[in-house]
Amino acid sequence: MLTFEQYVERRIRNKKYKIRKELGHQVITGGKHRNARRAKFFKSEEGKKQLEIAYRANEELQELYHNKKSPMLKAEYEHYVHEVTMLKERKNLEEKRRILREDILKEIPENPIDLYPHARRMHRHFILHVGPTNSGKTYEALEEFKKAENAIYLAPLRLLAFEVFEKSNAAGVPCNMITGEEAIRMPGATHQASTVEMLSVLKDYDLAVIDEAQMIEDTERGGAWTRALLGVPARRIHVCMAAYATKLVIQLIEECGDTYEIVEHHRATPLTMEKGHFVFPQDVTDHDALIVFSKKMVLACAAELQRLGISCSVIYGSLPYDVRTREVDRFLRGENRVIVATDAIGMGMNLPIRRVVFLENEKFDGKNKRPLNAKEIQQIAGRAGRRGSFDVGYYTAQFDKKQIAEEVDAIVPPLKQAVLKFPEELISLNGLLSETLSQWDQMASGELYTKAKIEREIKLCKTLEKYTDDKNLIYQFLTIPFNEKSPELYAIWLRLFQSEVEGIGTPLDEILPEIYDKEPLATLELKHQICDLANFYTTRFGVEEDLPRILERKREISDRMAEILGEQNLPMRHCEMCGKELAWNNPYRICNTCHDKKLAQPWLYRGRKSRRW
Structure with missing residues (x-):
């Protein structure tokens, strides 16, 4: 970077060059060899004399000569320094990103199937249950699930995992239930019912059931189905899905070098x-x-x-x-x-x-x-x-x-791409985690795959990086499921993170919500979500003895919500301004009369808070 004196000298040289060029164009306007003629002119005594006069007549050049301490010149120099610094930072950032992209390419195998070496060492056979809703495809798969020595059922919802858990244990097949929210372990269990995200790709199974595999295209959760299809280490795998997912699932199976058979199912009732x-x-x-x-x-x-x-x-x-x-x-x-x-x-x-x-x-x-x-x-x-x-x-x-x-x-067009999750192996790469997430998101994924949406993770990650550069801690908090659009939940999540950064923890009593009489359904629902957040936090960072208290509070809230719904007396919707009853499907929060009043006299309602009826 130039010093201030060097910067002034460069400005003088540049200004002299411009003056000489303009004078040359004025003296010799056309004809052949005009550049050579201009050069010859400036070597002559007349040319030197005119050039000196032009230099002295230029106010900006004279200012540079005689007033090198002017505030304006110093301000221009500071702007120059800022521009050069920013340019260097951009070049450094681009270089870091280039290195990061190269590291990502080195860390991730060219084909996503190679992310699961344990499954690649097995010969897996897929039974594809294809059919519409209510065709019995999951029923047939679960019959084999119960007969297997050890097996896993992967569901899209905790509700379905719980249903399989209950039915398996009732049929004399000891079965655990493991979801992101809770784990129920039965003595001597050989089977497991889980949400699809809870699959371990390192544990062997005789049989696996992957339900609702058409979810593989979902931009938020589809990566879990892709991971299950490519990585579940089971010898026999039942996949239940709609017909439009068949072609894509077969392509993934063939990519893995595994075998498959198709069982078509039809509705038993028209x-x-x-x-x-x-x-x-x-x-x-x-x-x-x-x-x-x-x-x-x-x-x-x-x-x-x-x-x-x-x-x-x-x-x-x-x-x-x-x-x-x-x-x-x-x-x-x-x-x-x-x-x-x-x-x-x-x-x-x-x-x-x-x-x-x-x-x-x-x-x-x-x-x-x-x-x-x-x-x-x-x-x-x-x-x-x-x-x-x-x-x-x-x-x-x-x-x-x-x-x-x-x-x-209608015939639904076949799915074309499976969704890929962000590979956790990339967390260890040099650089900010948000930058790693962004670079991975921008990289091409091939014809058969597409990337999961991670805009939410990138945004939250940048917030957490203001407090620490511990990437493992940041990623653990990014993978806690919660509604970040809820101010209450977001504030609690951020507070828990800050307490972990400071190494002081957060007492459970400060998180766990109290329950009061006559609370509306929406308030109880929010408190249940706070308990879910506390459950995830305690499972990863807290004291295991606190989990029963959290589950008990969740049960109390659920009981109250079930009681309200069981009373069959949900409140009607009312206008938030006058309290008039609204039609159930009215898309607005106020009645037509209040709406007309607001349009006619907006100054009366500006800044006025709506009532809550």
Whole structure:
């Protein structure tokens, strides 16, 4: 980098060059060999004289000569220093990124199948159970699961893992249940029911069952199915999936050099569109499943039914699993006449549903509200007509029945790419973890694979790197599942991380929420999520003796939530400004009258807080 004096000298040389060039163009304007003629001119006495006059006439050059201490010149020099420093930093950063990319390429094998050497040393045979919803594909796989010497069942949901756990132990097959939330170990257990993320790729099994393998394309969780297919060390592997996943799964199996056979399954009961127009709530009948696509709409729809004396169970994604299980049991026992649910009902839940009713045909996918696609409609509609309960399954819709019917019969295009998770082996590479995540995310993954979405992890990682550069600690906290959009959960998560960085820990009493009388469902749900966060934290960093207290508090919250739902008296929706009752499917939080008032007199409502009715 130049000193200030060198910088001034360079400025003088550059300015002299520009003046000489301009003077040359003025004196000799055209003709042949003009550059040579200009050079000859400046060597002459006349040329030297005119050039000296031009130098003296230029104010900027004279300023550089005679006022080298001017604040403006020093400010320009400081800007120069800043620019040079930034350029060097950019070059250093680019070099570090280049080295990091090379390290990533060295660390990751060219083919993802080589990430699992233990499975590559085995001869694995796959039995592919292909068929639509309610075709019995998982049932056949689980029959072999029970007969195996030791086996593992990999489910998309804790609810399904719990169902297999219960049925296996009831059938005299000792079975553990291990999920991200809890571990239940049975004496002498030879079998295991787990969520797919909990698979160990180092333990041998005689048999494995991978359920709902079409989830392999899911950009958030699909990497767990890819890992299971490529890495589960079992001699026989049953894979249950929709037909559109078959081609991709076979490609992965052939990549591994394993063998396979296909078992096709067909619905035991026909699925048909019900004739006539459906009107809610007049046309609701027993054993209906009413489908909406948000928790708010589930609870509003259920409240409307309960007001009319129609008992109902509710199911939505964020409802705690044990509460969801009790709601399902009430429907199975006939205690509740209908079920109101989101698309969470479409994932492997076998319920005595006679008719599926789509009350909405659009869903919010995290970014935009979009129409349902064929895969989603077929998965949900297929829940109607459970074998042994009904001879025919029906589906209908309150709006756009034609679109729903077309999508049920549509052929879903085959999946093209399996999702890859971020390889944990890369944590040890030099550099910031956020930079490693970013560089891995930007690298090509080939035609057969795509990368999991890790924008959330990168953003959270950059926040944690402000407190420490311990990459193992950061990664452990990144893999704790929680809703970072909840201010309460995010604050607790960050506080727990800070306490680990400082090495002081956080007492359980400061995390565990208290339960009070007459708390609404939403508050209890948040407290259950806080308990889940505390459970993950305690399992990884805390005292093992604290886990029973956490599980007991979760049970108490679940009991209270189940009690509220069992009362069949969910509150109706009300306008947040005047308290007027709203229609169950009103998309807004205020009534039309209050909306008109706000438009007519906005100055009266500016900054005014809404009431909570």
